[in-house]
Amino acid sequence: MxxxxxxxxxxxxxxxxxxxxxxxxxxxxxxxLIDQMNPDKAQKALATTEVDISQIEPGKSITVxxxxxxVFLKRRTEEEIAEARAVRMDDLPDPxxxxxxxxxxxxxxxxxxxxxxxxxxxxxxxxGDYNGWFCPCHGSHYDVSGRVRKGPAPTNMEIPKFEFxxxxxxxxx
Amino acid sequence: xxxxxxxxxxxxxxxxxxxxxxxxxxxxxxxxxxxxxLNYWWTFGGILTFCLxxxxxxxxxxxxxxxxxxxxAFGSVEHIMRNVNYGWLIRYxxxxxASMFFLAVYIHIFRSLFYGSYKSPREIIWILGLLIYLLMxxxxxxxxxxPWGQMSFWGATVITNLFSAIPLVGESITTWLxxxxxxDNPTLNRFFxxxxxxxxxxxxLVVLHIWALHIPGNNNxxxxxxxxxxxxxxxxxxxxxxxxAFALLMFMIIFAGFVFFSPNVLGHSDNYIPxxxxxTPAHIVPEWYLLPFYAILRSVPDKLGGVILMFGxxxxxxxxxxxxxxxxxxxxxxxxxxxxxxxxxxDVLMLGYMGAMPAxxxxxxxxxxxxxxxxxxxxxxxxxxxxxxxxxxIPMSISEPVLSGGAExxxxxxxxxxI
Amino acid sequence: MKKFNLKKLLAVALITFFPNLINSAEQIDPxxxxxxxxxxxxxxxxxxxxxxFQVYKEVCSSCHSMQYLSYRNLGEPGGPEFSDEEVxxxxxxxxxxxxxxxxxxxxxxxxxxxxxxxxxxxxxxxxAAANGGAYPPDMSVLVKARKGGANYIYSVLxxxxxxPPGVKLDQGVYYNKYMIGNKIKMPNNLEDGLVEYADGTESxxxxxxxxxxxxxxxxxxxxxxxRHKLGVKVIIYLILLTILVYLSMxxxxxxxxxxx
Numbered sequence: 001m002x003x004x005x006x007x008x009x010x011x012x013x014x015x016x017x018x019x020x021x022x023x024x025x026x027x028x029x030x031x032x033l034i035d036q037m038n039p040d041k042a043q044k045a046l047a048t049t050e051v052d053i054s055q056i057e058p059g060k061s062i063t064v065x066x067x068x069x070x071v072f073l074k075r076r077t078e079e080e081i082a083e084a085r086a087v088r089m090d091d092l093p094d095p096x097x098x099x100x101x102x103x104x105x106x107x108x109x110x111x112x113x114x115x116x117x118x119x120x121x122x123x124x125x126x127x128g129d130y131n132g133w134f135c136p137c138h139g140s141h142y143d144v145s146g147r148v149r150k151g152p153a154p155t156n157m158e159i160p161k162f163e164f165x166x167x168x169x170x171x172x173x
Numbered sequence: 174x175x176x177x178x179x180x181x182x183x184x185x186x187x188x189x190x191x192x193x194x195x196x197x198x199x200x201x202x203x204x205x206x207x208x209x210x211l212n213y214w215w216t217f218g219g220i221l222t223f224c225l226x227x228x229x230x231x232x233x234x235x236x237x238x239x240x241x242x243x244x245x246a247f248g249s250v251e252h253i254m255r256n257v258n259y260g261w262l263i264r265y266x267x268x269x270x271a272s273m274f275f276l277a278v279y280i281h282i283f284r285s286l287f288y289g290s291y292k293s294p295r296e297i298i299w300i301l302g303l304l305i306y307l308l309m310x311x312x313x314x315x316x317x318x319x320p321w322g323q324m325s326f327w328g329a330t331v332i333t334n335l336f337s338a339i340p341l342v343g344e345s346i347t348t349w350l351x352x353x354x355x356x357d358n359p360t361l362n363r364f365f366x367x368x369x370x371x372x373x374x375x376x377x378l379v380v381l382h383i384w385a386l387h388i389p390g391n392n393n394x395x396x397x398x399x400x401x402x403x404x405x406x407x408x409x410x411x412x413x414x415x416x417x418a419f420a421l422l423m424f425m426i427i428f429a430g431f432v433f434f435s436p437n438v439l440g441h442s443d444n445y446i447p448x449x450x451x452x453t454p455a456h457i458v459p460e461w462y463l464l465p466f467y468a469i470l471r472s473v474p475d476k477l478g479g480v481i482l483m484f485g486x487x488x489x490x491x492x493x494x495x496x497x498x499x500x501x502x503x504x505x506x507x508x509x510x511x512x513x514x515x516x517x518x519x520d521v522l523m524l525g526y527m528g529a530m531p532a533x534x535x536x537x538x539x540x541x542x543x544x545x546x547x548x549x550x551x552x553x554x555x556x557x558x559x560x561x562x563x564x565x566x567i568p569m570s571i572s573e574p575v576l577s578g579g580a581e582x583x584x585x586x587x588x589x590x591x592i
Numbered sequence: 593m594k595k596f597n598l599k600k601l602l603a604v605a606l607i608t609f610f611p612n613l614i615n616s617a618e619q620i621d622p623x624x625x626x627x628x629x630x631x632x633x634x635x636x637x638x639x640x641x642x643x644x645f646q647v648y649k650e651v652c653s654s655c656h657s658m659q660y661l662s663y664r665n666l667g668e669p670g671g672p673e674f675s676d677e678e679v680x681x682x683x684x685x686x687x688x689x690x691x692x693x694x695x696x697x698x699x700x701x702x703x704x705x706x707x708x709x710x711x712x713x714x715x716x717x718x719x720a721a722a723n724g725g726a727y728p729p730d731m732s733v734l735v736k737a738r739k740g741g742a743n744y745i746y747s748v749l750x751x752x753x754x755x756p757p758g759v760k761l762d763q764g765v766y767y768n769k770y771m772i773g774n775k776i777k778m779p780n781n782l783e784d785g786l787v788e789y790a791d792g793t794e795s796x797x798x799x800x801x802x803x804x805x806x807x808x809x810x811x812x813x814x815x816x817x818x819r820h821k822l823g824v825k826v827i828i829y830l831i832l833l834t835i836l837v838y839l840s841m842x843x844x845x846x847x848x849x850x851x852x
Contacts (some may be wrong), residue, residue: 011843018836025829032259036234040256045664045706055694209848251660251732254815261815262822407848415841422834429830433823434632437736445737445812446729455772 048173050165053109061125063114066172070114070122071160072133073170076144081107083131084145094155098145101159111162111170112146118153133157201387206406207413208393210571214284215391216420217277223421224274225379229372231267232316239319241365243358246321247447265436271313272439273428275462278306287514289502290392296494301382303490305375310463312371315364322444323454329356329364331457335470338480355450395571396503405571456531464528465521469547471532472540482544489551496551498559506565510558517550622740622747622770625802629742629809632824635817636810641672643789644807647800649682650787652731655723655778657711660732661811664705670817671810679705686710724764726777735805735812742809744770749801752780 049066053073056062061074076084084098102110114133116123121137128134129150130143140151147156162172179200181187190196238257240249253260282302285291291299314332318325333350337343352359390401399405407413431439439461443454459467466483473479489496504511520543527540628637645666648658663683666674674682683703688710691698703710713719720727729737738744751770755761761775768776782797789795810816 014836014840014843018833018840021829021833021836025833028829032262033230033234035258036260036263037237038258040238040252040258040260041664041668042252042256042662042706045662048704052694248660255660255665261819265819411844412848415837415844419834419837419841422830422837426827426830426834429823429826433819433826436819442737442739442741445733 048171051170051172052168053170054168058108061110064172066160071172072110072112072114072125072146072157074110074112074125076108076110080131080144084143087143087145087147091149093148096147096156098147101145101147101156103164106164109170110144110146111159111172113158113160115157116140116153117148117155117157118151123157203408203410204402205387205409206390206402207409208391208399208405208571209407209412210393210395210405211391211413211416212394213416213420214280214287215393216417217281217284219417220277220421220424221274221281222379223424224270224277225372225375228267228270228274229376231263231270232369232372234263235267236365236369239365241319241362243321243361243448246319246361250320262432265432269428269431269436269439271316272460272462273424273431274309275313277424278309279462282306283518286517287504288392288394289396289497289499289504291494292497292499292502293494294389295386295392298382298385299494300491301378301385303487305378305382307487308371308375308378312368312375313460313462315368315371317444317460318361318364319368320444321361321448323446323448323452324441324444324457326356326448326450327453327457328459329360332459333360335480335483338477340477392502393571394503394505395568396501396505397567397570399571403570458529461525461529464526465524466528468524468528468540469544471528472537472544482548486544486547489548493551493555496555498556499562499564500559501564501567503567506567507558507562508565509562510555513550513554513558516546517554520546520550620769622743623750625743625746625805627742627806627809629806629816633820635820636670637806638673639791639793640803640806641810642674643791643793643799644803644805644810645672645674646789647787647804648731648807651781651800652804653709654712655719655728656731657713657719657728658709658732658811659711659730661709662705663703663707663709665811665814667705668814671814672807683707724777728778731808731811733812735809737812742805745808746801746805748776749782749805750798 046067049064049071051062051064051071051073053062053075056073056075058075059077059080061072063070063072065071081098087098089095089097099107101112114122116135116137118135118138118140121135123133123135123140123142125133128141130141132144132146132149133142134140135142135151135153138152140153141149142153142157143149145156146159148154160172162170165171179197181190181196186196235253238249238253238260240246250264253264255261257263285299285302314328318329333347333356336350337347339346348354350360351357352363390399393399402408441458441460446454458464466486469486470479470483473482499507499510501507504514524540524543524547527536527543530536532540628635628640648656663679663686666672666682667676667679683705686703686707687700688703688707689698689700693699711719713722716727735741735745740747747770748768751768753767753769755767759767759774761767764777766776766779767774782800784796787795787800793799813819
C-alpha cells in the first residue's frame with residue numbers, strides 16, 4: 001500500500017467513525033425527548049382503587065373511576081347470570097365463557113372496564129339488543145357479560161385486574 | 174457564487190427545485206465561500222444556533238408538563254423534576270441552556286466589537302443581532318418568572334416596575350402589564366404565553382441575520398474585504414462545518430458539566446422558595462447575564478434616569494456603526510483602539526460584578542464610574558480614536574503577508590471594491 | 593496576545609459567575625462536611641438516608657411538611673431504597689384524607705405508596721399559627737433553597753448556643769451561630785439518644801443532624817445519583833467524539849493549510 005492510500009484509508013476511517021459516533025449520540029438524545037411523553041412516575045403509581053360494594057342491590061351497577069377510565073361494577077341477578085351462560089359460543093364474535101370473566105364463587109359480580117373496544121366511548125347500561133350495554137358512538141351491542149354481540153367493536157369489554165379484599169370491598173388494579 | 178448555475182442532477186430534483194428552490198438554497202449554504210482565516214471566535218454563530226434550537230426543543234417539552242398557574246406552577250416544576258421521565262434532565266438543560274446561550278452571545282458580540290464586524294457593509298446584520306439580543310433578554314426574563322419562586326416573583330415585580338418610571342402613563346402601563354394590581358396569576362399566564370412566542374420571533378430574526386450575512390459574506394480577523402470565491406476563501410462545507418462542530422463539542426462539554434454536576438450554581442437558591450408576596454428576599458439579584466445593566470440602573474439615584482440610562486446602554490449599540498469613524502475594521506491593526514477595547518471589556522465585567530453586590534458604599538461608587546465610562550467609550554473614545562489613531566499596515570489579502578510599509582487602509586479598501 | 597486575554601477574561605468571568613462566594617459577610621461560613629454525595633461520582637449513603645428518614649418522621653415531621661414527596665419515593669432507586677413491604681408499611685402508618693365518598697364526605701384511610709407525604713398542618717396559616725407565627729418551611733427542596741445547601745442545614749442543626757452577652761432574645765427565639773441573623777424560631781430539637789435507630793447506630797446529635805441532612809439533600813435532588821451516572825457517561829462520550837472530530841478537522845484542513 002502506498003503512503004497516500006494509507007492516508008486515504010485513515011481519513012475514511014476517521015470520517016466514518018465520527019459520523020457513526022455522532023449518530024449514536026443523536027439517537028441517545030432523542031430517547032429522553034420521546035420518553036418524557038410516556039406516563040410519568042406519579043401516573044404509574046396510581047395503580048389501585050378500592051371500592052365499597054356493600055350498597056349495591058342485585059341487578060344494579062355503579063361506575064367508578066380507575067386510571068382515568070370508568071369501571072363498571074354490576075351485581076347481576078340469578079336470571080342474568082343464567083342468561084349470560086346460556087349463550088352459544090358460536091354466536092360470539094370474541095368467544096369467551098362468562099365463567100372466565102368473573103371470579104369463581106363471586107359469579108354475581110361483573111367488574112369490567114367501561115370502555116367500548118371499538119374507539120373508546122363509554123357504553124350505556126341497560127340498552128341494546130342483548131340486555132347489556134350499548135355504545136352510542138358507533139352502535140356496538142354488549143350482553144350481560146360485557147361480551148360484544150353486534151356492531152364494529154372487535155373484542156369484549158376488558159376485565160381489569162381486581163380482587164376481593166373482603167366481602168364488601170373490591171380492589172381494582 | 175455559483176448559485177445561478179446550480180442544477181440538481183436528478184430529474185425529480187430538478188422538477189422540485191424549479192418549483193421550490195430548496196436545493197439551490199442547500200447548495201448555496203454548502204458552497205458559501207468563507208474566509209479561510211476565521212478563528213475560533215467565529216464559531217459562536219453556529220454555537221448560538223445550537224443554543225436556540227436546544228432551548229426551543231426542551232422548552233416545548235417542558236410546556237407539556239408545566240402548569241401556568243400561581244398556585245400550581247412551583248409544584249408543576251417539582252413534578253417535572255421528580256416524576257416526568259428525564260424531566261430533571263430536560264429542565265436542567267433548559268435552565269442552564271439560558272446561561273450558556275448568553276455566554277455564547279456575549280462572546281459573539283465582543284468578537285464583533287473587536288474585529289469591527291458591525292462596520293459597513295454589515296450594519297444591518299449588527300442591528301438584527303441586537304434585536305435578537307433584546308428578545309433574548311426578554312425571553313430569559315419571562316422564563317425566569319415561570320417557576321414562581323421568590324426570585325421569579327420579585328424579579329418580575331422589580332422589572333415590571335421599571336415601566337412605572339414613565340411619566341404620566343407609567344402606572345397604567347404597569348397595571349396593564351400585570352393584569353392585576355400586583356404581579357399575580359394573570360401576569361404569570363401572559364408571561365408564559367409570551368415566553369413561548371419570543372423564541373420563534375428570535376428564530377425568524379436569526380434567519381434574517383444569516384441572510385443579511387450572506388450578502389457581504391463574513392468579516393474575518395484581518396478585517397479586509399476579500400474576493401469571493403478565491404484562494405482566500407473555503408467552501409462552508411466541510412471546512413467551516415467541521416470546525417464549528419469541533420468548537421460546539423467543546424462548548425457542549427462545559428454545558429454538560431453544568432447540567433450534570435452543578436445544575437444550580439448559576440441560579441439563585443431563593444428561587445426554590447415558593448413565591449411569597451409578603452416577603453422580599455434580602456438581595457434581589459437578576460441572573461448573571463443581566464447584571465451589568467442592573468448595575469447601570471442602580472447607579473442612578475433617579476428612577477426615570479436609571480431606567481433611561483439602562484435602556485440607553487443597549488440602544489447606544491444600535492448606532493455604533495455610525496459612531497465608529499475608523500476606516501480599519503479589525504482591532505488587530507488598531508493599536509490604540511485595542512487598548513480601549515480591553516478597558517471596555519473590563520468595565521463591563523466590573524459593572525456585572527457591581528450588579529451582584531449591594532448598591533451601597535464603594536460598590537455604588539464603582540458602579541457609577543463604570544456607567545460613566547461605558548457611555549464615554551461609545552460617545553467619545555470610539556469617535557475620537559477613529560479620527561486620530563495611526564493604524565498598523567494592513568495586508569492586501571489574507572494569503573499575502575503584510576508588504577513592507579503596507580497598503581494605506583483607504584487604498585486597500587478602494588482596491589478591493591474594484592474587484 | 594490571544595492567550596493572555598483569554599485567561600484574563602476567564603478570571604473575571606469566574607468572579608461574575610459566582611458572586612455568591614463573596615456575598616456572605618454577616619454570618620460565619622457553614623461547617624464543611626465531606627458528604628458522600630459530593631463530587632462527580634457522589635452517591636447517597638443508604639443507611640444514612642434510612643436513618644435520616646427516621647429522624648424526619650419522629651422529630652421534624654410534627655412541624656415541617658414535605659409536600660412534594662410521595663411515600664413511593666422512599667423505595668425508588670437512588671433514594672433510601674426501602675423494600676416494597678417497608679414502603680407500604682410506612683405509608684400505611686399515616687392517616688390520609690381522601691374523598692369525597694358517595695355521600696360527599698371526606699374520610700381518612702391508611703396511606704398508600706402513591707400518596708404524597710402527609711403534612712402536619714392543613715395549610716400555611718395553620719402551620720404558622722401553631723408555631724408562634726413562624727411558618728416552618730416545607731422541607732422538600734430546602735437544601736436547594738438555602739445558600740450553602742447541605743452544609744448550611746447541618747450547621748444550623750448543630751449550631752445552637754447560648755446567646756453571647758448583650759444579645760437579647762424574645763420569647764420563642766433561639767440563638768444559632770450559623771443561622772442568617774443568628775436568630776431562629778425553631779428550638780433545638782435534637783439531643784443525644786433522642787431516636788432509637790433501627791440499625792443500632794448511636795444517635796448522637798451530630799449523627800442525627802448528618803443523617804437528616806443527607807435525607808433532605810436526597811429529597812431536594814432525588815435525581816442526583818442518576819444525574820451523576822449519566823453525566824460521567826455523557827462527558828466521556830463527548831470527549832471521545834471531540835477527539836474524533838478534531839482529527840477529522842485536521843485531516844480536512846490539511847488540504848488548505850498545505851497551500852498556505
